[in-house]
Amino acid sequence: MRETSGTRTGSLAILALAVSTLLAVPSRSATPDTSAWKCENCPFANGHVAEATVGSSYVSDDAATFGDASGYDAKGAYLQVDGHGLQATATHRLGWRVEDLGLDSRVVEIDGARTGTFDYRMSYRQLPRHRFDTTRTIFTHTSGNLLALPPAWTVAGTTAGLADLAASLVPQDVESERQTLALGAGYRPTSRFRLFADFERQENDGTNVQGAPYFTHSSLLLRHFDYRTDQVDAGIRYDADRGYLKLAYYGSFFDNGFDAIRWQSPFTTAPGAEQSALAEAPDNDFQQLVLTGSYRAALFDTQI
Numbered sequence: 001m002r003e004t005s006g007t008r009t010g011s012l013a014i015l016a017l018a019v020s021t022l023l024a025v026p027s028r029s030a031t032p033d034t035s036a037w038k039c040e041n042c043p044f045a046n047g048h049v050a051e052a053t054v055g056s057s058y059v060s061d062d063a064a065t066f067g068d069a070s071g072y073d074a075k076g077a078y079l080q081v082d083g084h085g086l087q088a089t090a091t092h093r094l095g096w097r098v099e100d101l102g103l104d105s106r107v108v109e110i111d112g113a114r115t116g117t118f119d120y121r122m123s124y125r126q127l128p129r130h131r132f133d134t135t136r137t138i139f140t141h142t143s144g145n146l147l148a149l150p151p152a153w154t155v156a157g158t159t160a161g162l163a164d165l166a167a168s169l170v171p172q173d174v175e176s177e178r179q180t181l182a183l184g185a186g187y188r189p190t191s192r193f194r195l196f197a198d199f200e201r202q203e204n205d206g207t208n209v210q211g212a213p214y215f216t217h218s219s220l221l222l223r224h225f226d227y228r229t230d231q232v233d234a235g236i237r238y239d240a241d242r243g244y245l246k247l248a249y250y251g252s253f254f255d256n257g258f259d260a261i262r263w264q265s266p267f268t269t270a271p272g273a274e275q276s277a278l279a280e281a282p283d284n285d286f287q288q289l290v291l292t293g294s295y296r297a298a299l300f301d302t303q304i
Contacts, residue, residue: 050085064133064173071103073130073175078102091115104128104177120185127178129206136169137222139263146275147221147263157268172222176206197234203227210261214276217267225280226257243295243304252286 058077059066067073079102087094094112101108106126113119139147150168159165184198210223235248262277295304 046088046090048085048087050083052081052083052085055080062133064130064175067128067130069105069127069129071100071105071128073128073133116188116191118185118187121183123180123182125180127180129176129178131174131208133173133175135172135174135209135222137172138165138168138170138266139221140170141222141224145224145258145261147261149264149266153266155266155268162266172207174207174209174222176204176208176225178202178204192239194237194239195235196237198232200231202229202231204229205257210278212261212263212276212278214265214267214269217265219263219266221261221263223261224258228255228257229253230255242297243293245293246291248290248292250286250288250290254281254284256280256283 056077056079057072059072059075062073062075064073072078081101082099084097085095092112092114095110097107097109099107104126105128107124109121109123111119111121138150138153140150142148150164153164153168154162156162180200180202182198182200184196186194186196188194205224205226207222207224210221212219212221230251230253232251233248235246237244237246258280259282260277260279262275264275265273296302297304
Protein backbone atom coordinates (compact mmCIF):
# COMPACT_ATOMS: atom_id res chain seq x y z
CA MET A 1 0.00 0.00 0.00
CA ARG A 2 2.83 2.41 0.76
CA GLU A 3 4.35 1.77 -2.62
CA THR A 4 1.09 2.53 -4.34
CA SER A 5 0.56 5.70 -2.30
CA GLY A 6 4.02 6.95 -3.21
CA THR A 7 3.32 6.50 -6.90
CA ARG A 8 0.14 8.55 -6.75
CA THR A 9 1.90 11.34 -4.88
CA GLY A 10 4.66 11.48 -7.53
CA SER A 11 2.09 11.67 -10.32
CA LEU A 12 0.35 14.61 -8.68
CA ALA A 13 3.69 16.43 -8.35
CA ILE A 14 4.50 15.95 -12.03
CA LEU A 15 1.04 17.21 -13.05
CA ALA A 16 1.40 20.32 -10.91
CA LEU A 17 4.81 21.06 -12.45
CA ALA A 18 3.39 20.73 -16.00
CA VAL A 19 0.52 23.13 -15.23
CA SER A 20 2.88 25.72 -13.78
CA THR A 21 5.15 25.44 -16.84
CA LEU A 22 2.24 26.04 -19.23
CA LEU A 23 1.14 29.07 -17.25
CA ALA A 24 4.66 30.48 -17.47
CA VAL A 25 4.85 30.28 -21.32
CA PRO A 26 3.97 33.67 -22.91
CA SER A 27 0.91 33.82 -25.18
CA ARG A 28 1.69 33.10 -28.84
CA SER A 29 -1.11 35.38 -29.96
CA ALA A 30 0.75 38.46 -28.74
CA THR A 31 1.80 40.82 -31.55
CA PRO A 32 5.61 40.80 -31.97
CA ASP A 33 7.57 44.05 -31.97
CA THR A 34 8.92 44.49 -35.54
CA SER A 35 10.34 48.00 -35.10
CA ALA A 36 13.90 46.69 -35.00
CA TRP A 37 13.54 44.26 -37.90
CA LYS A 38 15.62 45.02 -40.97
CA CYS A 39 15.32 43.49 -44.48
CA GLU A 40 18.86 42.82 -45.68
CA ASN A 41 18.32 40.18 -48.39
CA CYS A 42 15.33 41.68 -50.20
CA PRO A 43 15.78 45.46 -50.65
CA PHE A 44 13.22 47.26 -52.80
CA ALA A 45 14.51 48.69 -56.08
CA ASN A 46 15.12 52.42 -56.06
CA GLY A 47 16.52 54.57 -58.86
CA HIS A 48 17.30 53.20 -62.30
CA VAL A 49 18.63 49.73 -63.08
CA ALA A 50 19.16 48.51 -66.65
CA GLU A 51 20.93 45.79 -68.56
CA ALA A 52 21.48 45.61 -72.31
CA THR A 53 23.20 43.24 -74.73
CA VAL A 54 24.30 44.24 -78.23
CA GLY A 55 25.76 41.79 -80.71
CA SER A 56 25.62 40.55 -84.26
CA SER A 57 25.12 37.31 -86.12
CA TYR A 58 25.63 36.14 -89.68
CA VAL A 59 23.59 33.73 -91.82
CA SER A 60 25.57 32.05 -94.61
CA ASP A 61 22.64 31.14 -96.91
CA ASP A 62 19.01 32.00 -97.59
CA ALA A 63 16.77 29.57 -95.73
CA ALA A 64 13.04 30.03 -95.25
CA THR A 65 12.77 27.14 -92.78
CA PHE A 66 15.59 28.48 -90.59
CA GLY A 67 14.10 31.96 -90.67
CA ASP A 68 10.51 30.91 -89.92
CA ALA A 69 9.38 32.84 -86.81
CA SER A 70 12.99 33.91 -86.08
CA GLY A 71 13.73 36.52 -88.75
CA TYR A 72 16.95 34.87 -89.97
CA ASP A 73 15.58 34.07 -93.42
CA ALA A 74 18.06 35.83 -95.72
CA LYS A 75 21.81 35.62 -96.14
CA GLY A 76 23.71 38.40 -94.39
CA ALA A 77 24.52 40.03 -91.05
CA TYR A 78 21.96 40.82 -88.35
CA LEU A 79 22.07 43.19 -85.40
CA GLN A 80 20.93 41.74 -82.07
CA VAL A 81 19.75 44.05 -79.27
CA ASP A 82 18.23 42.79 -76.01
CA GLY A 83 17.70 44.55 -72.72
CA HIS A 84 15.51 45.38 -69.77
CA GLY A 85 15.35 48.12 -67.18
CA LEU A 86 13.48 49.53 -64.21
CA GLN A 87 13.03 53.07 -62.92
CA ALA A 88 11.54 53.11 -59.40
CA THR A 89 10.82 55.57 -56.61
CA ALA A 90 8.80 55.32 -53.42
CA THR A 91 5.55 55.92 -55.35
CA HIS A 92 6.25 55.24 -59.05
CA ARG A 93 7.58 52.39 -61.17
CA LEU A 94 8.47 52.20 -64.87
CA GLY A 95 9.82 49.05 -66.50
CA TRP A 96 10.82 48.20 -70.06
CA ARG A 97 12.04 45.19 -72.03
CA VAL A 98 13.26 44.70 -75.61
CA GLU A 99 14.07 41.44 -77.35
CA ASP A 100 15.55 40.82 -80.83
CA LEU A 101 15.22 44.53 -81.61
CA GLY A 102 17.28 44.22 -84.80
CA LEU A 103 15.21 41.34 -86.22
CA ASP A 104 11.73 40.99 -87.71
CA SER A 105 10.77 38.95 -84.61
CA ARG A 106 11.22 41.91 -82.24
CA VAL A 107 9.41 42.44 -78.94
CA VAL A 108 9.04 45.76 -77.06
CA GLU A 109 7.25 46.03 -73.69
CA ILE A 110 6.69 48.99 -71.34
CA ASP A 111 4.72 48.99 -68.09
CA GLY A 112 4.41 51.36 -65.18
CA ALA A 113 2.32 52.30 -62.18
CA ARG A 114 1.77 54.72 -59.36
CA THR A 115 1.14 52.76 -56.19
CA GLY A 116 -2.55 52.53 -55.38
CA THR A 117 -3.62 55.01 -58.10
CA PHE A 118 -3.03 53.90 -61.71
CA ASP A 119 -1.11 51.50 -63.93
CA TYR A 120 -0.40 51.33 -67.67
CA ARG A 121 1.20 48.99 -70.19
CA MET A 122 2.18 48.83 -73.85
CA SER A 123 3.61 46.04 -75.95
CA TYR A 124 4.53 45.49 -79.59
CA ARG A 125 5.27 42.08 -81.09
CA GLN A 126 6.26 41.09 -84.58
CA LEU A 127 6.26 37.54 -85.91
CA PRO A 128 7.53 36.64 -89.42
CA ARG A 129 6.47 33.38 -91.06
CA HIS A 130 8.60 32.07 -93.93
CA ARG A 131 7.05 28.93 -95.43
CA PHE A 132 8.82 28.51 -98.77
CA ASP A 133 11.40 30.52 -100.71
CA THR A 134 11.69 28.28 -103.78
CA THR A 135 8.12 28.55 -105.10
CA ARG A 136 7.33 29.88 -108.57
CA THR A 137 4.08 30.99 -110.17
CA ILE A 138 2.71 32.20 -113.50
CA PHE A 139 0.29 34.69 -111.89
CA THR A 140 0.74 38.38 -111.15
CA HIS A 141 -1.18 39.95 -108.29
CA THR A 142 -3.15 42.97 -109.52
CA SER A 143 -5.82 45.32 -108.15
CA GLY A 144 -9.01 43.76 -106.84
CA ASN A 145 -7.02 40.78 -105.55
CA LEU A 146 -6.93 39.36 -109.08
CA LEU A 147 -4.26 36.85 -110.08
CA ALA A 148 -3.67 37.62 -113.74
CA LEU A 149 -2.06 35.43 -116.40
CA PRO A 150 0.94 36.63 -118.44
CA PRO A 151 0.01 38.77 -121.48
CA ALA A 152 1.26 36.09 -123.88
CA TRP A 153 -0.40 32.95 -122.56
CA THR A 154 -1.79 30.07 -124.56
CA VAL A 155 -4.49 28.06 -122.81
CA ALA A 156 -4.73 24.26 -123.10
CA GLY A 157 -6.87 21.44 -121.79
CA THR A 158 -4.14 19.85 -119.65
CA THR A 159 -0.96 20.92 -117.88
CA ALA A 160 1.16 19.05 -120.43
CA GLY A 161 -0.28 21.25 -123.18
CA LEU A 162 0.63 24.58 -121.55
CA ALA A 163 3.41 25.63 -123.91
CA ASP A 164 4.17 28.90 -122.12
CA LEU A 165 4.39 27.39 -118.62
CA ALA A 166 8.16 27.06 -118.18
CA ALA A 167 8.94 30.47 -119.67
CA SER A 168 6.29 32.25 -117.56
CA LEU A 169 7.27 31.02 -114.09
CA VAL A 170 8.52 33.76 -111.73
CA PRO A 171 9.82 33.42 -108.15
CA GLN A 172 7.34 34.16 -105.35
CA ASP A 173 8.06 33.48 -101.66
CA VAL A 174 5.30 32.11 -99.44
CA GLU A 175 5.55 34.26 -96.34
CA SER A 176 3.58 36.49 -94.00
CA GLU A 177 4.02 38.82 -91.07
CA ARG A 178 1.93 39.35 -87.96
CA GLN A 179 2.16 42.56 -85.91
CA THR A 180 0.42 42.99 -82.56
CA LEU A 181 0.08 46.27 -80.66
CA ALA A 182 -1.46 46.20 -77.16
CA LEU A 183 -2.32 49.13 -74.88
CA GLY A 184 -3.85 49.00 -71.42
CA ALA A 185 -4.44 51.06 -68.30
CA GLY A 186 -6.14 50.89 -64.91
CA TYR A 187 -7.22 53.63 -62.50
CA ARG A 188 -8.36 53.59 -58.87
CA PRO A 189 -10.30 56.77 -57.96
CA THR A 190 -10.92 55.26 -54.49
CA SER A 191 -9.81 52.14 -52.66
CA ARG A 192 -13.06 50.37 -53.62
CA PHE A 193 -13.46 51.37 -57.28
CA ARG A 194 -11.22 50.31 -60.18
CA LEU A 195 -11.57 51.25 -63.85
CA PHE A 196 -9.70 49.32 -66.55
CA ALA A 197 -9.35 49.33 -70.34
CA ASP A 198 -7.31 47.24 -72.77
CA PHE A 199 -6.98 47.52 -76.55
CA GLU A 200 -5.19 45.19 -78.95
CA ARG A 201 -4.74 45.44 -82.71
CA GLN A 202 -3.37 42.52 -84.70
CA GLU A 203 -2.46 42.84 -88.38
CA ASN A 204 -1.59 39.76 -90.42
CA ASP A 205 -0.75 39.95 -94.12
CA GLY A 206 1.21 37.99 -96.71
CA THR A 207 0.75 34.99 -98.99
CA ASN A 208 -0.13 31.32 -98.58
CA VAL A 209 -1.02 28.39 -100.83
CA GLN A 210 -4.67 28.04 -101.82
CA GLY A 211 -6.24 25.19 -103.76
CA ALA A 212 -8.57 26.52 -106.49
CA PRO A 213 -10.88 24.03 -108.27
CA TYR A 214 -12.46 25.06 -111.55
CA PHE A 215 -14.84 22.53 -113.09
CA THR A 216 -12.59 19.62 -114.12
CA HIS A 217 -9.35 21.52 -113.50
CA SER A 218 -7.62 22.81 -110.39
CA SER A 219 -4.71 25.09 -109.60
CA LEU A 220 -2.53 25.89 -106.60
CA LEU A 221 -2.58 29.66 -106.18
CA LEU A 222 -0.34 31.91 -104.12
CA ARG A 223 -3.19 33.66 -102.34
CA HIS A 224 -2.68 37.12 -100.90
CA PHE A 225 -4.39 37.96 -97.60
CA ASP A 226 -4.70 41.03 -95.39
CA TYR A 227 -6.38 40.60 -91.98
CA ARG A 228 -6.91 43.05 -89.12
CA THR A 229 -8.46 42.23 -85.74
CA ASP A 230 -9.21 44.78 -83.00
CA GLN A 231 -10.13 43.74 -79.45
CA VAL A 232 -11.45 46.00 -76.69
CA ASP A 233 -11.88 45.00 -73.05
CA ALA A 234 -13.03 47.68 -70.57
CA GLY A 235 -15.03 47.93 -67.38
CA ILE A 236 -15.45 49.05 -63.79
CA ARG A 237 -15.23 47.03 -60.56
CA TYR A 238 -16.45 47.80 -57.04
CA ASP A 239 -14.99 45.90 -54.07
CA ALA A 240 -16.96 45.66 -50.82
CA ASP A 241 -16.04 44.05 -47.50
CA ARG A 242 -17.92 40.86 -48.37
CA GLY A 243 -17.89 40.81 -52.15
CA TYR A 244 -17.52 42.64 -55.45
CA LEU A 245 -19.49 43.77 -58.50
CA LYS A 246 -18.00 44.16 -62.01
CA LEU A 247 -19.48 45.55 -65.23
CA ALA A 248 -17.36 44.81 -68.30
CA TYR A 249 -17.53 45.25 -72.08
CA TYR A 250 -15.72 43.11 -74.62
CA GLY A 251 -15.63 43.70 -78.37
CA SER A 252 -13.84 41.94 -81.22
CA PHE A 253 -13.80 43.40 -84.74
CA PHE A 254 -12.40 41.52 -87.72
CA ASP A 255 -11.69 43.24 -91.03
CA ASN A 256 -10.62 41.40 -94.18
CA GLY A 257 -8.83 43.52 -96.76
CA PHE A 258 -10.20 41.33 -99.59
CA ASP A 259 -13.74 40.07 -100.16
CA ALA A 260 -12.66 37.34 -102.62
CA ILE A 261 -9.70 35.84 -104.44
CA ARG A 262 -10.01 36.00 -108.23
CA TRP A 263 -7.89 34.33 -110.88
CA GLN A 264 -7.77 33.85 -114.62
CA SER A 265 -7.93 30.19 -115.57
CA PRO A 266 -4.82 28.93 -117.38
CA PHE A 267 -6.87 26.11 -118.92
CA THR A 268 -9.39 26.02 -121.75
CA THR A 269 -12.81 27.23 -120.57
CA ALA A 270 -16.20 28.06 -121.98
CA PRO A 271 -16.47 31.50 -123.62
CA GLY A 272 -17.07 34.17 -120.95
CA ALA A 273 -15.89 31.93 -118.09
CA GLU A 274 -12.20 32.74 -118.26
CA GLN A 275 -12.18 34.15 -114.70
CA SER A 276 -13.26 32.52 -111.44
CA ALA A 277 -13.40 33.50 -107.75
CA LEU A 278 -13.54 32.14 -104.21
CA ALA A 279 -15.13 34.12 -101.38
CA GLU A 280 -12.94 35.22 -98.46
CA ALA A 281 -13.95 35.23 -94.79
CA PRO A 282 -16.37 38.15 -94.27
CA ASP A 283 -15.87 41.10 -91.95
CA ASN A 284 -17.51 40.38 -88.60
CA ASP A 285 -17.97 41.84 -85.12
CA PHE A 286 -18.61 40.36 -81.68
CA GLN A 287 -19.73 42.47 -78.72
CA GLN A 288 -20.55 41.42 -75.18
CA LEU A 289 -21.67 43.20 -72.01
CA VAL A 290 -21.20 41.22 -68.79
CA LEU A 291 -22.27 41.90 -65.20
CA THR A 292 -20.62 39.65 -62.60
CA GLY A 293 -20.34 39.70 -58.84
CA SER A 294 -19.77 37.72 -55.68
CA TYR A 295 -20.99 37.96 -52.07
CA ARG A 296 -19.93 36.04 -48.95
CA ALA A 297 -22.84 35.65 -46.55
CA ALA A 298 -22.26 35.31 -42.81
CA LEU A 299 -24.74 32.43 -42.60
CA PHE A 300 -22.72 29.20 -42.93
CA ASP A 301 -19.94 31.31 -44.49
CA THR A 302 -21.63 30.92 -47.89
CA GLN A 303 -20.15 32.24 -51.16
CA ILE A 304 -22.75 33.47 -53.69
